[in-house]
Amino acid sequence: MLLEVxxxxxxxxxxxxxxxxxxxxxxxxxxxxxxxxxxESGSGKTMTALAxxxxxxxxxxxxxxxxxxxxxxxxxxxxxxxxxxxxxxxMIFQEPMSALNPLxxxxxxxxxxxxxxxxxxxxxxxxxxxxxxxxxxxxxPERIARAYPxxxxxxxxxxxxxxxxxxxxxxxxxxDEPTTALDVTVQAKILDLLASLGEQSNMATLLISHDLAVVxxxxxxxxxxxxxxxxxxxPVDAVLRRARHxxxxxxxxxxxRPGAPRGERLRAIAGVAPPSASALVGCPFAxxxxxxxxxxxxxxxxxxxxxxxxxxxxxxxxxxxxLT
Amino acid sequence: MSASAxxxxxxxxxxxxxxxxxxxxxxxxxxxxxxxxxxxxDAIDVPHKLLQPSFAHWLGTDGLGRDVASxxxxxxxxxxxxxxxxxxxxxxxxxxxxxxxAAAKGLVEDAIMKLCDFTxxxxxxxxxxxxxxxxxxxxxxxxxxxxxxxxxxxxKLTRATANVVLAxxxxxxxxxxxxxxxxxxxxxxxxxxAPALIVQATIQFAVAILAEAALSYLGLGAQPPQxxxxxxxxxxxxxxxxxxxxxxxxxxxxxxxxxxxxxxxDGLRDALDPRLRARG
Numbered sequence: 146m147l148l149e150v151x152x153x154x155x156x157x158x159x160x161x162x163x164x165x166x167x168x169x170x171x172x173x174x175x176x177x178x179x180x181x182x183x184x185e186s187g188s189g190k191t192m193t194a195l196a197x198x199x200x201x202x203x204x205x206x207x208x209x210x211x212x213x214x215x216x217x218x219x220x221x222x223x224x225x226x227x228x229x230x231x232x233x234x235x236m237i238f239q240e241p242m243s244a245l246n247p248l249x250x251x252x253x254x255x256x257x258x259x260x261x262x263x264x265x266x267x268x269x270x271x272x273x274x275x276x277x278x279x280x281x282x283x284x285x286p287e288r289i290a291r292a293y294p295x296x297x298x299x300x301x302x303x304x305x306x307x308x309x310x311x312x313x314x315x316x317x318x319x320x321d322e323p324t325t326a327l328d329v330t331v332q333a334k335i336l337d338l339l340a341s342l343g344e345q346s347n348m349a350t351l352l353i354s355h356d357l358a359v360v361x362x363x364x365x366x367x368x369x370x371x372x373x374x375x376x377x378x379x380p381v382d383a384v385l386r387r388a389r390h391x392x393x394x395x396x397x398x399x400x401x402r403p404g405a406p407r408g409e410r411l412r413a414i415a416g417v418a419p420p421s422a423s424a425l426v427g428c429p430f431a432x433x434x435x436x437x438x439x440x441x442x443x444x445x446x447x448x449x450x451x452x453x454x455x456x457x458x459x460x461x462x463x464x465x466x467x468l469t
Numbered sequence: 470m471s472a473s474a475x476x477x478x479x480x481x482x483x484x485x486x487x488x489x490x491x492x493x494x495x496x497x498x499x500x501x502x503x504x505x506x507x508x509x510x511d512a513i514d515v516p517h518k519l520l521q522p523s524f525a526h527w528l529g530t531d532g533l534g535r536d537v538a539s540x541x542x543x544x545x546x547x548x549x550x551x552x553x554x555x556x557x558x559x560x561x562x563x564x565x566x567x568x569x570x571a572a573a574k575g576l577v578e579d580a581i582m583k584l585c586d587f588t589x590x591x592x593x594x595x596x597x598x599x600x601x602x603x604x605x606x607x608x609x610x611x612x613x614x615x616x617x618x619x620x621x622x623x624x625k626l627t628r629a630t631a632n633v634v635l636a637x638x639x640x641x642x643x644x645x646x647x648x649x650x651x652x653x654x655x656x657x658x659x660x661x662x663a664p665a666l667i668v669q670a671t672i673q674f675a676v677a678i679l680a681e682a683a684l685s686y687l688g689l690g691a692q693p694p695q696x697x698x699x700x701x702x703x704x705x706x707x708x709x710x711x712x713x714x715x716x717x718x719x720x721x722x723x724x725x726x727x728x729x730x731x732x733x734x735d736g737l738r739d740a741l742d743p744r745l746r747a748r749g
Contacts, residue, residue, distance in 0.1 A: 200644055203574050223649075231647030238645075243638040248660045258646045309646060 148174040152209035167373040177347040181360030184370035190353045194319045199226040231258040235310035239322040241302035245294040252290030255309045277308040300331040319351045336363045369393045372429025379455030389457045392430045436461050485736025491729025499545040508536035510543035511694035543696035551681040552674040554612045559619025567627025572654035585621035593618030601689040611690040615680045630662040664741035671734035675727040
């Protein structure tokens with residue numbers, strides 16, 4: 146396995162004491178595979194990604210184990226993590242607008258990891274940056290390399306970000322909502338590009354999104370998170386077609402359906418997402434779930450694997466995957 | 470761009486141009502005094518004391534017969550020297566401290582900022598007087614004193630603006646590319662806080678000129694026979710009722726320089742304000 150996460154928990158400091166934003170998350174990702182992470186805002190998706198990169202905000206406490214290429218990331222010092230970041234482990238951010246330095250030419254920013262990790266001379270790194278910009282199918286890469294971020298469109302900027310992330314040939318690329326800020330048509334092109342680049346170089350992708358359709362189309366497996374807890378995971382087909390967890394089902398039902406009559410309201414999940422709490426014992430979805438029993442609030446969640454790799458964490462699902 | 474934004478830019482441009490012209494004249498005067506002054510600025514010629522302005526002495530002569538125009542030209546040199554070095558000291562140490570504070574966060578940040586508060590608590594002129602009282606009066610000590618007072622100003626400004634820049638995603642992206650916190654601070658944050666620093670530097674330059682004049686007026690800065698606008702003011706005090714012009718000319722030189730630098734700072738602030746900058 147390229148990446149193995151087991152029992153990951155993250156506490157963030159807050160004025161009222163530590164706040165646990167991710168509870169006991171475990172998953173794994175093989176080389177060249179693609180994994181989607183879905184969940185609403187505040188479900189801990191981004192914090193999980195930042196924990197993998199070792200870039201959590203100051204004061205965050207991580208427990209559990211993250212193994213990447215056999216390395217225990219928690220045991221690495223900051224200097225070793227720096228050597229890993231941008232080299233074998235790369236990340237793409239949500240806002241291409243703000244994720245590029247406005248005062249540096251695109252070429253210099255794409256070349257930065259090469260200068261850092263490959264000890265390339267500036268000129269050689271620049272030439273390589275132009276090649277990378279070409280590889281992410283930007284027209285006229287020479288011109289783009291000389292341009293400043295403000296001169297580029299959102300899609301072009303996101304391609305430049307991808308070029309920067311790809312520069313050292315990473316084994317794992319984490320894409321945190323890479324297309325949320327883009328138009329739908331550009332979105333599809335960027336994701337297709339990411340998928341084909343991943344295949345070409347056997348690069349694993351961790352795609353974070355709140356868009357189920359995006360994950361369904363571009364990932365082989367999927368994790369559904371809620372309130373910092375992993376709810377359901379498995380191959381995309383199995384999870385989307387045979388969702389067992391009440392939360393995943395509610396999420397699927399909340400999608401807009403093509404061909405729905407005009408004026409039909411979207412189905413929303415009743416209630417609001419609870420504030421993250423350290424004292425969570427049972428299921429974070431208990432307050433909004435139609436099937437909640439007392440046991441849901443008082444007993445830690447079981448993990449039930451009822452078909453190959455399809456796991457669900459719910460008190461109401463039995464070993465055969467039936468709702469009880 | 471809207472009409473009112475254009476108008477604002479027009480006015481900002483005027484302030485920038487006027488400020489630049491005055492500062493250029495100041496620099497020109499200082500440069501000229503290195504190679505030529507009408508008379509040696511320190512040449513005492515008692516028989517020709519207190520002359521009215523004339524062709525021979527454009528601004529007249531002072532109580533010891535020194536040519537006022539020559540002294541003003543030579544005095545510009547001291548003002549600029551003090552401004553450049555004092556602001557330079559403030560920039561180098563202040564920016565470094567501010568960036569380290571913003572990048573390191575936590576205890577290091579707190580310690581640096583408390584140190585700045587401590588320095589702030591001492592009025593700059595008072596610490597300058599203390600320093601010259603201990604190590605003797607002179608331009609060098611005045612420069613050191615003014616420079617030290619500048620350090621916390623630049624440190625605080627740098628930290629505050631750097632924290633705003635650090636909250637933007639590209640600094641996290643640079644970390645994700647493998648940069649360390651200090652590398653990000655100096656390569657990615659510093660260029661983005663530079664506009665604020667440039668504006669502050671021109672304003673501190675004006676403050677430094679005023680401070681040097683004040684110290685020299687008190688007899689703690691430039692020592693005779695070195696020409697300095699503050700020292701000229703102090704000399705003119707004795708002739709206040711006989712020849713008030715002796716106080717007017719150096720006073721005008723100080724006021725004009727400070728006004729020019731402030732206008733330049735204002736103009737630069739407007740020119741560097743991204744909200745007013747045209748989109749490409």
